[in-house]
Every structure is written in C-alpha cells, then in structure tokens.
Amino acid sequence: MAATHRRCYMAAMRHLFLAAAAALVAAPAVAQAPAKPPKLVIAISIDQFSSDLFEAYRPHFTGGLRRLATGGVTFANGYQSHAATETCPGHSTLLTGRHPAATGIVANDWIDQNAARADKTVYCAEDERVAGSTSSNYTVGPAHLRATTFGERLKAVSPRSRNVAVAGKDRAAVMMGGQAPDQRWYWDGKAWNTDLKAAPVPRTIAAFRPAFAAALAQPRAGLEPTALCQARATPYQITPTLTVGNGTLARGAGDTRNFRASPEIDGATLAIALGLVGEMGLGKGAATDVLSVGLSGTDYVGHSYGSGGQEMCLQMLGLDRELDGFFAALDAARIDYAVVLSADHGGLDLVERLRAGGVSDAQRLDPEFTVEKIGRQLAGRIGRSAPVLLGGSVGDVWIDKSLSPADRRTVEAGAIAIARAHPQVETVFTAAEMAATPMPSGDPSRWTLRQRYRASFDPARSGDLLIVLKSHVAAISKPGVGYVASHGSPWDYDRRVPIIFWRPGLKPASPAAAADTVDILPTLASWVGLPLATGSVDGVCRREVAACR
Numbered sequence: 001m002a003a004t005h006r007r008c009y010m011a012a013m014r015h016l017f018l019a020a021a022a023a024l025v026a027a028p029a030v031a032q033a034p035a036k037p038p039k040l041v042i043a044i045s046i047d048q049f050s051s052d053l054f055e056a057y058r059p060h061f062t063g064g065l066r067r068l069a070t071g072g073v074t075f076a077n078g079y080q081s082h083a084a085t086e087t088c089p090g091h092s093t094l095l096t097g098r099h100p101a102a103t104g105i106v107a108n109d110w111i112d113q114n115a116a117r118a119d120k121t122v123y124c125a126e127d128e129r130v131a132g133s134t135s136s137n138y139t140v141g142p143a144h145l146r147a148t149t150f151g152e153r154l155k156a157v158s159p160r161s162r163n164v165a166v167a168g169k170d171r172a173a174v175m176m177g178g179q180a181p182d183q184r185w186y187w188d189g190k191a192w193n194t195d196l197k198a199a200p201v202p203r204t205i206a207a208f209r210p211a212f213a214a215a216l217a218q219p220r221a222g223l224e225p226t227a228l229c230q231a232r233a234t235p236y237q238i239t240p241t242l243t244v245g246n247g248t249l250a251r252g253a254g255d256t257r258n259f260r261a262s263p264e265i266d267g268a269t270l271a272i273a274l275g276l277v278g279e280m281g282l283g284k285g286a287a288t289d290v291l292s293v294g295l296s297g298t299d300y301v302g303h304s305y306g307s308g309g310q311e312m313c314l315q316m317l318g319l320d321r322e323l324d325g326f327f328a329a330l331d332a333a334r335i336d337y338a339v340v341l342s343a344d345h346g347g348l349d350l351v352e353r354l355r356a357g358g359v360s361d362a363q364r365l366d367p368e369f370t371v372e373k374i375g376r377q378l379a380g381r382i383g384r385s386a387p388v389l390l391g392g393s394v395g396d397v398w399i400d401k402s403l404s405p406a407d408r409r410t411v412e413a414g415a416i417a418i419a420r421a422h423p424q425v426e427t428v429f430t431a432a433e434m435a436a437t438p439m440p441s442g443d444p445s446r447w448t449l450r451q452r453y454r455a456s457f458d459p460a461r462s463g464d465l466l467i468v469l470k471s472h473v474a475a476i477s478k479p480g481v482g483y484v485a486s487h488g489s490p491w492d493y494d495r496r497v498p499i500i501f502w503r504p505g506l507k508p509a510s511p512a513a514a515a516d517t518v519d520i521l522p523t524l525a526s527w528v529g530l531p532l533a534t535g536s537v538d539g540v541c542r543r544e545v546a547a548c549r
Contacts, residue, residue, distance in 0.1 A: 043340050125144070216253075
C-alpha cells in the first residue's frame with residue numbers, strides 16, 4: 001500500500017516541478033572538502049507544525065523529516081514563546097532573534113485608528129503607503145518589520161552573500177527575508193509573485209509559471225491512504241454539508257483552495273527554491289548564502305480539517321517525501337548546506353474530535369461573545385450610537401480614540417467586566433498593565449500568561465485590551481469550508497514547536513531543555529562567525545548546537 005501511495009502521489013505536478021528544478025541544480029559539481037561555515041544556510045518553516053504534531057508522526061517519517069530528526073539536534077520542546085501565535089508574528093521571530101514586541105509584528109492584522117484611509121485595519125505584510133492598498137487587497141511589503149533578519153545581517157558584513165526567500169504565503173516570505181532580499185517569491189492565492197518589482201524575473205520563475213498553470217489546470221485525484229492514515233479516518237460532521245476527518249485531499253481542475261491545503265503547495269515551493277539555488281549558484285559562491293523556505297500546506301490542512309484526521313496524516317507523509325526530494329537534489333549538487341527547521345506556531349485540533357477523545361473542556365467560542373455586541377451595549381451607557389470597540393472577539397481590542405477620557409474609562413471598565421464575567425474567558429489585560437510588565441527572558445516553558453502577552457505587545461500597534469480565552473476554547477464560533485480549526489492562543493498547544501538544527505558532522509541529540517525560536521539567529525550566527533552586538537537579540541546561542549562565543 002505504501003509503495004502504491006508513493007507512486008501515485010501527485011505524480012504529474014510533483015515530478016514536473018522537481019525534475020525541472022533539479023535540472024537547474026544538477027550542473028557539473030566539483031567535490032570539495034566540508035567547509036565551515038556552511039556555504040548555504042537553509043531556514044525552513046512549516047506553518048502550524050506543533051511539537052505535538054511532530055512527536056505524533058516522528059516515528060513514521062522515512063524521508064526528509066526523518067533525516068533532520070535523527071541526524072540533527074532536535075529541540076522537541078521548542079517555543080514560539082509569545083502569546084500572538086499567528087503566522088506573521090511567528091515568522092517574524094524565526095530569523096530575527098527578536099520577540100514580536102521588538103519586531104513590531106504583533107498579529108496578522110491590527111487596527112490603526114490614525115490610518116489615512118477609511119480601512120483602519122492594517123495587514124502585517126502590507127505597505128499601506130501605496131495608494132489603493134487595503135487590508136484585504138494589499139500591496140505586499142516589509143515596511144512593518146522593525147527587526148533585521150539573519151540574511152540581512154550576513155549581507156551587511158559579507159556583501160557577496162545572497163539572501164533568498166520562497167514561501168507559500170507572502171507574510172512568511174516577507175518576515176523571513178526582511179527588507180531587501182536578492183529574490184523573494186510566494187503564492188498570492190492566484191499566482192507565484194514577488195514584491196521586488198525592480199528585480200529581473202529569474203529563468204526559474206519564467207519556466208515554472210506556465211508549467212505550474214498547466215499542472216493546476218488538471219484535476220488531482222485523492223491520495224491513497226496508508227494503513228497509518230486509514231486508522232485516523234474518522235468522519236466528523238461539522239455542518240449539514242461539511243464532513244471532515246476522512247478526506248484524501250483531492251482537488252478539481254484549477255482548484256486553488258485545495259491546491260494550497262495539501263503537500264502540493266509545499267512541493268511547488270520547494271521546487272522554486274531548488275530552481276533558484278541552481279540558477280543563482282547558491283552555496284557555490286565565495287560567501288555563505290541564506291535560503292528561507294516557508295511551507296504553508298500544513299497550516300491550510302490544519303484549518304480546513306484539523307490536525308488529528310486522515311487529511312493531516314496524508315499531509316505529514318507527503319511533506320516528508322517532498323523534503324526528501326529537496327535534500328536529495330542538494331546532495332546530488334554537492335552543496336555544503338546546513339538546515340534549521342521550525343514553525344511559526346502550533347494549533348488546536350478540531351473541537352469535535354478533541355471532545356470525542358476525552359478533552360471535555362474543548363468548545364467553540366460563544367457566537368454571542370463579539371466585540372460588536374459588547375461595543376453596542378457599552379455605547380448605550382455613554383449615549384453613543386457609533387461603535388466604541390474595534391477588533392475581534394479575542395486578543396487585541398481597541399477603544400475608539402475619539403472618546404472623552406471619562407467615556408473611555410467607562411468603556412474600558414465595562415468591557416473588562418463583561419469579558420471577565422464570561423465563562424469562556426480566562427482573563428483580560430490592559431495596555432497599561434502590559435507596558436508596566438518587564439520583558440520576560442529565560443525558560444519560555446515557565447512564563448506566565450502576562451509574560452507571554454508582554455513578549456508580543458507593542459504600544460503603537462497592540463490593542464487597548466487583550467482578551468484571553470480559556471484553554472481549548474477555539475476562537476471559531478461558526479466553522480465552515482476551509483476553516484474548522486485554528487490557533488492564536490497563549491496556550492502551549494499553540495506555542496510549542498520543534499526546533500531542529502542539522503548539518504553534516506553535527507552530533508545528533510534531543511535535548512530535553514526548552515528552546516526559543518529567538519535562539520535560532522544567535523545560533524546560526526555562531527555557525528557562520530557573524531558578530532552580534534550585545535543586546536541586539538532576545539535569544540541565546542544554543543551550546544547543544546554550536547561553539548557559542
């Protein structure tokens with residue numbers, strides 16, 4: 001069964017992508033002695049790849065993920081230590097060594113009441129200075145990122161180094177690549193695109209686009225489940241027309257939604273990355289190069305089906321195979337490369353499956369608990385008809401800045417009282433409380449809720465109130481197609497992510513100690529001899545991995 005699964009696995013698109021990309025990489029190579037520092041540092045992020053998910057499938061990996069987990073230093077107890085466990089904040093920590101409080105990326109979106117446009121919502125990877133940009137139809141750019149990435153730091157001291165980012169999401173590519181990478185490409189929902197409009201389009205992209213369009217135009221049959229995946233194929237009816245848990249990740253011709261919710265998007269992302277490695281000669285130049293790769297399929301599968309069913313099993317095994325092909329092509333090209341792999345956040349499985357498995361407190365958010373309804377109630381107390389609260393039902397909530405000081409105090413006190421009285425709310429923090437809380441450090445597994453929120457608090461962008469739901473309360477009141485499970489909480493199922501360092505000659509280990517994603521940059525810096533000014537990062541170099549200075 002497993003062999004059949006491998007043979008039929010997305011054959012047309014996967015083989016087309018990897019064969020084309022591998023041809024670019026497989027130029028004549030000259031054997032060379034292992035170089036230190038490595039000539040190519042590859043940073044891989046698997047979106048929504050929690051430590052729980054990693055550990056559940058770790059014994060079953062046979063390809064690229066097995067290579068890393070058995071041949072590298074694996075921190076299964078890694079952390080995105082902050083509370084804002086969303087894609088943009090998480091990716092902003094991976095290669096900057098800074099918490100979101102310093103990167104300025106406090107959420108995927110936030111409210112800017114001073115924005116000079118009717119749309120006051122700002123997307124994290126948006127450049128709203130461009131005329132016509134909105135939070136839903138935005139111009140991609142890195143303007144909001146306040147921290148410097150590893151690739152940028154390396155180029156500043158080694159101008160011949162190249163910094164390249166490829167991802168299935170624009171925000172992953174932006175946050176890992178930084179302000180001005182040499183190349184940056186991402187799936188924008190319709191096509192593979194870049195925000196670097198002045199840079200010439202690589203041959204890899206010019207050849208890849210028509211091949212991709214032709215492959216996408218063909219339907220994709222469902223993947224054949226292994227016995228392992230079949231054992232997880234319990235159906236759950238979420239709505240009268242939506243059942244998840246036993247799907248096979250099939251898609252119709254031109255179906256971009258189901259393209260991204262599968263290993264197919266990860267194979268395409270890796271193929272583009274591989275093509276750019278060959279075309280640009282990454283890892284073959286005089287200086288160390290940096291390649292950032294954001295693999296988004298796991299996140300879309302998690303949102304669409306949850307993390308415990310057959311769909312996620314197919315995704316995990318497929319991703320393992322895609323990474324195996326990627327590393328094999330690099331090996332064939334005799335590139336001296338090193339890898340760090342982690343994730344932007346974890347995730348909470350489908351509530352219905354959690355409850356069936358004995359998690360009795362798993363529940364969906366009360367649909368009546370919304371900022372809009374609370375705001376209307378509080379508006380009546382101060383004689384206003386306009387909304388007095390902005391934002392979502394949980395996390396950051398903003399108070400209308402036009403209120404008088406007295407009305408603001410009334411609204412703030414009322415919102416806190418209403419939220420704290422709700423049975424699904426753990427607590428509420430105010431911006432003033434966050435500003436008065438010292439920045440946390442040390443073992444992230446021991447941080448309090450207040451410290452977790454402080455690490456992702458920015459007074460210029462965060463809300464006036466931070467509403468914290470209790471553990472296992474999913475912030476999805478009304479699930480639907482593509483969105484039945486989520487993340488974004490301060491609880492460990494969203495915070496814990498694997499952090500794996502791999503390179504030839506590194507002694508394999510699985511330290512029990514907690515690690516933080518902000519430790520990645522200072523550890524990589526030690527590998528390549530990159531100097532870091534005291535206080536310029538929040539993380540520490542991991543002595544389990546590198547000869548830290």
